[in-house]
Amino acid sequence: MVEIVIMLLPVAAASGWYVASRHYKSKIKKPSNEYKGYFKGLNYLLNEQHEKAIDVFIDLLEVDDETIETHLALGTLFRQRGEVEKAIRLHQNLIARPQISHETRENILNELGLDYMRAGLLDRAESIFLELEKKSSHQVNAVRQLLSIFQQEKEWLKAIDYATKLESIDLYKQPLLLSHLHCEVALSHISDDDSSIAKSHLRKALKIDPMCVRVNIISAEVAMLKGEHKQALKLLLKIMDQDIRFVPVFIDLILNCFDQLGKPKQKFDFLAELQVDNESTIVISRFIDVLLEQKGAREASVFMHEKLLQHPSKNYLKLYVDVDNESGDMESDFLRGIIKQLESETQSFQCKQCGFTSVDLNWCCPSCKDWGVIEPILV
Ligand SMILES: [Zn+2]
Incomplete structure (x- = not known):
């Protein structure tokens, strides 16, 4: 409420100035209705009845190109405070005034579009920004808002159009956004069982952003569905050069490919x-699994012991206990009890x-x- 009161000071001052100028121009000695309204508003303000004060001052302040900035600032404040309905009402009232100029109307329309965005009324926002897109002074923002709307509506092809349009008018490259939008289109075609269109969008995504891990994940998953595990493995191993931090996240897909191809040594x-x-920990844990599987508990235990000495950590200790338990060590139960008391961490x-x-x-x-x-x- 403090911001509203601060905002109200210029509104009250502007109202006071407007009322006073009208009063002196008219040379009427007795207080006019506007004067009464102004003091009524001040009275509400002093009695901390801010909502009523706002309504009185807004009604008092005539809408013209000089006072419009104050109205718009108040509308923005309402929207930022989450009072979207109030912002919409204010902007709808402003736009209905006949005396405003074309430029002012466009500014109010822009604010109303932002109100609708905030209220989740995307259809209404879309039609406003489609209109503003044609006005050069609002084009960049309108295109940006339409891009956001089409993403929220999961209209990926339209989103691609507007992301491309934004790049051309704003000269701001967004390779991450564009490549992920192409990934989304590809995914929708995979679910429609139309893999040739999906592949074409994946190629475009990778061309726009060669470091896009997601392209190789989607392509590999498609290959795996078709039983093409050799191709899937080739694609998944490319993540190592793109961003190795994602390898633990998708390591089970990679290991599954080795299993399907019957390549335990390569795994x-x-x-x-x-x-x-x-x-x-995920990588070490999977290595322990293959050690246990292919070399036995003793070798796995020795490896984990060394690893724990090199990098003492709660997760490594847990792995060590798990491995040690395989060889029937009595210490394992004791250590496991302690670890359970510690919080376990997941990816x-x-x-x-x-x-x-x-x-x-x-x-x-999100x-x-x-x-x-x-x-x-x-x-
Ligand atoms: Zn974020």
Whole structure:
């Protein structure tokens, strides 16, 4: 409410100035209705009846090109405070006034469009910004808002059009956004069983952003569905050069390919090499599994003992206990009890842009809505 009161001061002052100028021009000695209204508004303000004060001052303040900025600022404040209905009402009232200029009407329309966006009334916002897109002074913002609307409506092809349009008028390249939009189109065609269109969009995505991990994941999953595990493995191994931090996230897909291809030695060699410079608990855990499977409990226990000495950590200790238990060590139960008291950590993700964290991998941050900004947190 403090902001509203601060906002009201210029509104009250403008109302006072307007009322006073009208009063002196008319040379009427007795207080006019406007004067009465002004003091009524002040009275509400002093008695902390802010809502009533706002209504009185807004009614008093004539809408013209001089006072419009104050009205618009108040509308913006309502929207920012989440009082969207009030902002919509204010902007709808303003736009209905006949005395406003074309330029002012466009400014109010822009604000009303933003109100509708905030209220989730995307259809109404869309028609406003489609109109404003044709006006050069509002084009960039209108295109930006339409891009956001089409993403929220999952109209991916339209979103691609508007992302491309924004690049051409704003000269601002957004390769992450565009490549993920092409990935979304590809996914919709995969579910429609139309893989040739899907592949064409995946190619475009990779051309726009050669470092897009998601393209190789989607392509590999499609190949796996068709039983083409050799191709899937080739695609998944490319992630190593794109962003190695994503390898632990998709390691089970990679290992599944080795299993399906009947290549246990290559699987062992891949993990043995990967674990050398990788401290991910997931990678170490999978290496322990192949050690147990292919070399036995003794070798796995020796490896984990060494690893724990090199990098003492709660997760490594847990792995060590698990391995040691395989060889029937009495210490294992005791250590396991202690570890249970400690919080176990699972794979989680964080947005490098806004800091949002989650246990699920979102390619588009649910908080800041940017694409390709979520990164795995090392566990
Ligand atoms: Zn974010």
